[in-house]
Amino acid sequence: MSSEAIVGLYVFVLAIFVGFEVISKVPSTLHTPLMSGANAIHGIIVIGAMLVSAAIGGPLGLALGFFAVVLGAANVVGGFVVTDRMLAMFKQKPGQKPGSRT
Amino acid sequence: MDLHALIPLTYLIAAVTFVLGLKGLSGPKTAVNGNRIAAAGMLLAVAATFFDIEFQTYGVTGLIVTAAGLLVGGSAGFYGARVVKMTAMPQMIALFNGAGGGAAALVSILELSRGLTGAGVMPGETISSMLGLMIGAVSFSGSAVAFGKLQGLITPKAFKYSGQQIVTSVLFGGMILLSLLLTASVAGWVAVPQLAVMAAVAGLALLFGVALVMPIGGADMPVVISLLNAFTGLAVAAAGFVLGNQLLIVAGTLVGASGTILTRLMSKAMNRSIANVLFGAFGAAPAAGAETGGAMRADDGRTVRATTAEDAATLLAYARNVIIVPGYGLAVAQAQHNVRELADLLESRGVNVVYAIHPVAGRMPGHMNVLLAEANVPYEKLMDMEAVNPEFPRGARRAARSTGCRSSTSTRPSRSSSSSGA
Numbered sequence: 001m002s003s004e005a006i007v008g009l010y011v012f013v014l015a016i017f018v019g020f021e022v023i024s025k026v027p028s029t030l031h032t033p034l035m036s037g038a039n040a041i042h043g044i045i046v047i048g049a050m051l052v053s054a055a056i057g058g059p060l061g062l063a064l065g066f067f068a069v070v071l072g073a074a075n076v077v078g079g080f081v082v083t084d085r086m087l088a089m090f091k092q093k094p095g096q097k098p099g100s101r102t
Numbered sequence: 103m104d105l106h107a108l109i110p111l112t113y114l115i116a117a118v119t120f121v122l123g124l125k126g127l128s129g130p131k132t133a134v135n136g137n138r139i140a141a142a143g144m145l146l147a148v149a150a151t152f153f154d155i156e157f158q159t160y161g162v163t164g165l166i167v168t169a170a171g172l173l174v175g176g177s178a179g180f181y182g183a184r185v186v187k188m189t190a191m192p193q194m195i196a197l198f199n200g201a202g203g204g205a206a207a208l209v210s211i212l213e214l215s216r217g218l219t220g221a222g223v224m225p226g227e228t229i230s231s232m233l234g235l236m237i238g239a240v241s242f243s244g245s246a247v248a249f250g251k252l253q254g255l256i257t258p259k260a261f262k263y264s265g266q267q268i269v270t271s272v273l274f275g276g277m278i279l280l281s282l283l284l285t286a287s288v289a290g291w292v293a294v295p296q297l298a299v300m301a302a303v304a305g306l307a308l309l310f311g312v313a314l315v316m317p318i319g320g321a322d323m324p325v326v327i328s329l330l331n332a333f334t335g336l337a338v339a340a341a342g343f344v345l346g347n348q349l350l351i352v353a354g355t356l357v358g359a360s361g362t363i364l365t366r367l368m369s370k371a372m373n374r375s376i377a378n379v380l381f382g383a384f385g386a387a388p389a390a391g392a393e394t395g396g397a398m399r400a401d402d403g404r405t406v407r408a409t410t411a412e413d414a415a416t417l418l419a420y421a422r423n424v425i426i427v428p429g430y431g432l433a434v435a436q437a438q439h440n441v442r443e444l445a446d447l448l449e450s451r452g453v454n455v456v457y458a459i460h461p462v463a464g465r466m467p468g469h470m471n472v473l474l475a476e477a478n479v480p481y482e483k484l485m486d487m488e489a490v491n492p493e494f495p496r497g498a499r500r501a502a503r504s505t506g507c508r509s510s511t512s513t514r515p516s517r518s519s520s521s522s523g524a
Binding site: 002004005007008011012015016018019020022023024027029030031032033034035036037038039040041042043044045046047048049050051052053054055056057061062064065066067068069070071072073074075076077078079080081082083084085086087088089090 | 481
């Protein structure tokens with residue numbers, strides 16, 4: 001196994017633990033924004049798409065690369081904007097503490 | 103120091119912002135900033151990628167393809183996210199999730215094709231590519247079906263046919279077998295037309311995604327979207343292995359972990375296992391609107407009784423405490439404003455009103471909170487299932503599926519055993 005793959009595996013396994021730790025504390029009232037936010041974060045695939053955008057020459061290869069970037073960019077921008085709009089809904093009550101429950 | 107050496111550091115910063123972003127989402131106060139921090143990290147990573155050595159070898163071609171793609175995809179995503187109504191949010195998330203899955207699948211296809219057609223490829227890399235391709239493609243077509251169901255383009259009811267499980271299993275088995283065949287071929291054990299096999303796997307994975315989601319009813323879509331979200335995360339992580347890019351691995355794995363937790367929480371809240379949601383017979387929303395009786399007939403023959411906020415308020419005004427248990431029907435019928443109206447009328451008569459929010463009420467986990475927040479229901483009035491259950495002996499229960507809407511056709515007022523609608 002190449003050392004690059006080993007490093008990748010380390011990162012993978014540790015990220016699983018970080019993910020579980022960070023996310024298990026989210027209250028259920030914020031689950032939809034969390035899902036939406038996570039949805040935006042996997043839009044990072046757009047940089048993967050950039051890195052292979054012209055990996056294969058020819059019309060088909062370039063078209064596939066173009067679509068990969070389009071899909072990735074839609075995922076990133078759409079995901080973050082939707083999450084932001086959703087979170088704004090929770091904020092718009094002046095004079096109230098959103099964190100507290102009766 | 104060479105400027106290119108800074109790129110991995112930029113990626114590290116981006117990875118940190120993603121963790122901080124998710125952490126920020128754990129509280130309503132920090133959530134907005136968390137989301138923006140993650141977005142800033144994303145922007146940084148994309149900007150840094152323009153300086154990547156590999157990217158720069160593509161020259162002007164790569165630049166044009168990328169710039170055009172970013173422009174088209176970015177503006178489509180922005181437009182879709184801005185104009186969509188709050189109630190249509192779930193299907194937009196499904197759509198963006200599918201886009202990410204499709205992108206991950208294409209990245210795997212392109213990188214693997216480059217290896218197969220010249221640059222050379224190792225069996226290990228082939229396995230990662232096939233995983234990225236399969237999971238991404240399943241997420242893509244599955245999300246497309248989920249979008250269609252939520253948007254009403256496809257019937258939201260569970261779509262069942264005889265031999266369905268056989269078809270699904272055959273698609274899954276064929277996809278795995280062909281992937282193994284391709285890996286064996288890369289290792290030099292067998293000779294097959296590699297690109298054709300790869301295309302066949304992609305096709306089977308797309309069909310499998312459709313076969314997986316079609317039999318699941320609209321009320322179960324929250325769990326499915328959450329699962330597909332986790333799938334896309336894993337596909338992105340697999341693409342990270344293919345490209346040797348740690349940022350993709352970190353971000354994809356974080357999402358994979360969050361989606362898995364959410365999916366488990368939701369299934370648990372419904373007193374069902376994930377397997378039961380995916381393959382069980384309960385996909386369709388059960389008949390729940392019929393028991394009230396009344397004059398009107400719904401499309402599917404069940405009865406609907408229409409009422410108005412005023413009438414309902416008059417009836418309920420005799421109670422001192424009213425607990426509203428909003429469910430899937432309210433989300434589908436977009437009745438959150440009517441419910442707010444009802445609550446206002448009741449409160450003006452001195453009735454104490456709270457909302458009991460089941461964790462997976464609505465069309466996505468936590469969706470009900472968003473809907474009610476849109477109707478300006480104060481956050482303090484929303485109570486979690488555990489917090490509100492002891493209150494029920496005191497309160498007059500009411501499933502908020504009526505209020506003059508067409509929502510009672512296929513409702514599941516709430517799923518917890520203790521808070522079924524009155």
